[in-house]
Amino acid sequence: MSGRNASNGLMLLTLALGFALTLMPLPTTLEPARPYWVAMILIYWNLETGRLRLLGQAFVIGLILDFLTGTLLGQHALGLLILVFLLERFRNRIRFFPPWQQAAAVFALLLNERIVQLWIILLGGHGWPVWTWWLAPVVAMLLWPWLFLLLDSMRRRQRLLRS
Amino acid sequence: MNIPGNAYSSASASDLAGRTARLMMYGLLAVVLMTLDFRGRHVERVRAGVIGLAEPVFLAIESPFRLVASLRANVRDYQGLLAERDQLERSLRESEARLLLVDELVDENAELRGLLDASDQLDSRFLTAELRNIDLNPYSHRVFINRGTRHGVRSGLAVIESAGVVGQVDQVAARSATVILISDPDHALPVRVKRTGLRTIGYGSGRIDELRLTDLPMNVDLEPGDLLVTSGLGGRFPAGLPVAEIVEVRRPAGEAFAVAQAQPLARLGSIRHLLVIELEAPGPLPGLMPVDEPEPVVEPVEDEA
Numbered sequence: 001m002s003g004r005n006a007s008n009g010l011m012l013l014t015l016a017l018g019f020a021l022t023l024m025p026l027p028t029t030l031e032p033a034r035p036y037w038v039a040m041i042l043i044y045w046n047l048e049t050g051r052l053r054l055l056g057q058a059f060v061i062g063l064i065l066d067f068l069t070g071t072l073l074g075q076h077a078l079g080l081l082i083l084v085f086l087l088e089r090f091r092n093r094i095r096f097f098p099p100w101q102q103a104a105a106v107f108a109l110l111l112n113e114r115i116v117q118l119w120i121i122l123l124g125g126h127g128w129p130v131w132t133w134w135l136a137p138v139v140a141m142l143l144w145p146w147l148f149l150l151l152d153s154m155r156r157r158q159r160l161l162r163s
Numbered sequence: 164m165n166i167p168g169n170a171y172s173s174a175s176a177s178d179l180a181g182r183t184a185r186l187m188m189y190g191l192l193a194v195v196l197m198t199l200d201f202r203g204r205h206v207e208r209v210r211a212g213v214i215g216l217a218e219p220v221f222l223a224i225e226s227p228f229r230l231v232a233s234l235r236a237n238v239r240d241y242q243g244l245l246a247e248r249d250q251l252e253r254s255l256r257e258s259e260a261r262l263l264l265v266d267e268l269v270d271e272n273a274e275l276r277g278l279l280d281a282s283d284q285l286d287s288r289f290l291t292a293e294l295r296n297i298d299l300n301p302y303s304h305r306v307f308i309n310r311g312t313r314h315g316v317r318s319g320l321a322v323i324e325s326a327g328v329v330g331q332v333d334q335v336a337a338r339s340a341t342v343i344l345i346s347d348p349d350h351a352l353p354v355r356v357k358r359t360g361l362r363t364i365g366y367g368s369g370r371i372d373e374l375r376l377t378d379l380p381m382n383v384d385l386e387p388g389d390l391l392v393t394s395g396l397g398g399r400f401p402a403g404l405p406v407a408e409i410v411e412v413r414r415p416a417g418e419a420f421a422v423a424q425a426q427p428l429a430r431l432g433s434i435r436h437l438l439v440i441e442l443e444a445p446g447p448l449p450g451l452m453p454v455d456e457p458e459p460v461v462e463p464v465e466d467e468a
Binding site for chain 2: 019020023024025028055056059062067068069070071072073074075077078081082085088089120124125126127
């Protein structure tokens with residue numbers, strides 16, 4: 001019971017770190033290519049521990065992101081919603097992919113998320129984003145194996161501490 | 164999907180149907196929220212409440228970056244500081260010299276206004292502000308500053324930087340506020356063309372380096388390079404602040420109006436130091452004249468006629 005709580009604590013901590021990384025200042029030229037940290041962390045916990053699988057959880061996390069970043073309320077929520085839905089459909093396969101293939105799956109999911117975002121941005125009359133905006137899923141793909149290893153080792157260390 | 168096993172696939176099929184239904188429901192909810200946010204004021208009120216809650220989060224996220232910045236400031240070398248001090252002193256001297264001229268102009272202006280019996284010039288106070296180290300979504304066209312109600316910031320105050328107009332204060336929390344940039348598609352700024360005196364409105368385009376002037380007459384006297392300044396109409400911005408420079412004027416065939424593109428003078432993408440202008444109006448704000456107030460000059464003329 002307490003182990004589950006501790007693990008929940010770790011999950012919330014990493015999510016909070018994800019929010020912080022989302023708001024972290026970057027140079028203007030790099031800013032559009034910022035990887036979607038929260039989505040990556042969510043995908044990790046979904047695949048590895050089977051938590052954060054509910055659509056409602058994705059929706060709430062998206063709403064928090066909308067409030068923090070000042071986007072249209074529901075923009076990130078819709079993106080994460082669709083992402084978690086797709087992830088659930090292919091979850092059993094993606095889980096057992098080798099890391100590079102998993103990274104490719106993450107790339108596909110995040111690219112799809114970008115397309116949803118693009119749709120909303122264009123409907124809102126903001127015009128086409130700069131081309132570096134499309135680099136974000138690529139950056140996420142390159143970072144994925146390292147993020148995966150990092151989170152895995154954090155989880156393992158915590159499990160060792162508990163026992 | 165290619166899931167083997169009959170019982171398993173039927174169970175997962177009903178599961179899938181439930182999930183799809185929930186996806187639709189949440190998706191609809193998200194779309195409704197976005198629509199409300201895009202058009203309505205209801206969500207605005209929720210947001211204004213939430214910014215108070217979110218402020219500690221922002222401060223917490225910012226603190227490590229502020230620490231790094233202060234550490235870096237501490238280890239800066241002596242020579243560099245001296246050079247910077249010299250440069251600042253020079254620029255201060257220049258500014259002071261220029262201010263002397265301005266002082267004289269202010270006196271002259273007051274005299275002229277006295278002769279014309281015009282209303283008093285607005286007295287404005289400046290409040291320096293700095294951008295918080297928080298990156299909001301680049302599509303929100305908002306920046307986060309480190310002044311709030313504590314310092315007397317109110318929603319609607321004009322925000323400028325040394326090069327030109329930046330925007331106006333949108334939401335205010337205790338120690339911080341968001342500023343909506345003039346490039347936001349929802350923002351409209353009353354401007355005047357400095358060369359010709361033509362008054363029009365500059366709309367945000369959604370791009371950080373572009374303002375749009377729509378509804379211009381086809382025969383408008385406007386050329387690339389013309390400077391746009393605030394017209395002071397609307398009462399939010401003091402008149403005469405530099406805003407943007409015309410880049411392109413187009414007169415599309417078959418359209419009723421000419422359109423122009425302008426580039427904001429303020430470096431909206433890379434600003435750090437800002438000034439919040441607090442207008443202290445000696446009476447009601449200009450431009451917000453109550454409708455029921457009769458025009459004192461017009462009526463006697465009508466009586467005589």
